[in-house]
């Protein structure tokens with residue numbers, strides 16, 4: 189991946205604030221879970237269908253320009269992914285870097301057609317395709333200034349894909365953070381879903397909570413009454429293990445060598461988090477998906493396998509689908525140069 193780009197720099201700066209974010213999260217998590225306001229105005233009104241076992245095609249279309257981060261999505265990847273046992277792919281796309289800065293915020297047709305090809309290849313490959321609006325950095329710092337643009341981009345996407353098969357899902361926004369606080373985000377979610385629904389009355393839409401799609405943020409998420417919403421969360425705990433040495437996380441070099449041994453304490457920490465998620469889901473009648481989970485390629489191999497297998501099985505046990513982060517970059521399970529899977533890691537994803 190090319191390291192020299194603005195987004196990763198911004199991300200690095202953001203991460204300096206991580207201890208603050210984490211402590212806010214902890215405090216908020218404790219406060220709001222006991223604060224039992226219902227998040228929805230409809231009870232148990234969903235059916236999830238088959239559990240998704242998916243792959244994130246990361247570091248491709250969400251780079252500032254496609255290819256900047258060393259991954260280009262090739263048509264044959266979809267067959268490779270399908271044959272390995274996955275039934276879905278998530279496509280992170282930085283639409284904000286390819287849309288006008290002034291109304292009507294037109295998405296660049298050349299880029300749009302590149303996204304189209306990828307979506308089409310995924311659907312033709314018999315995969316559920318989650319089209320995810322990723323790395324909209326500007327909206328995290330200026331939600332008021334970007335909300336109309338965000339909605340205008342979604343209007344174009346929704347109208348463009350309205351006749352696509354139901355296997356195409358939309359994901360409103362990856363990892364809301366910073367100034368996208370709960371109240372601002374809840375309002376934006378409500379308005380954007382309303383707008384998408386005018387052209388796509390029943391398409392599945394994924395929505396996550398604030399603070400980088402944390403589980404704790406569910407407590408503050410307020411969703412409109414809609415049977416076709418799926419709530420997504422990202423899971424990278426323990427962060428010191430999954431992100432050891434990640435060049436975009438300040439201080440992570442100190443974590444190099446952290447292992448995950450599957451001790452009762454380590455397992456309990458993960459199970460407690462997943463229980464929190466599953467309890468919220470049952471109470472509010474909304475299905476869940478773990479839209480990202482994974483560990484960095486430089487972490488200890490055995491630990492990666494143990495952690496991956498444990499997290500995947502424990503989510504499935506709670507009827508939660510998962511999407512591995514990611515295909516062939518820093519958290520990879522596939523080598524795009526050698527065109528080969530990491531046999532042990534992929535086995536860990538699926539072995540019961």
Ligand code: BGC
Nearest residue numbers: 322323362363431480513518
């Ligand atoms: C980000 C990636 C990052 C990954 C793990 C994703 O949501 O978009 O840049 O590598 O999380 O931190």
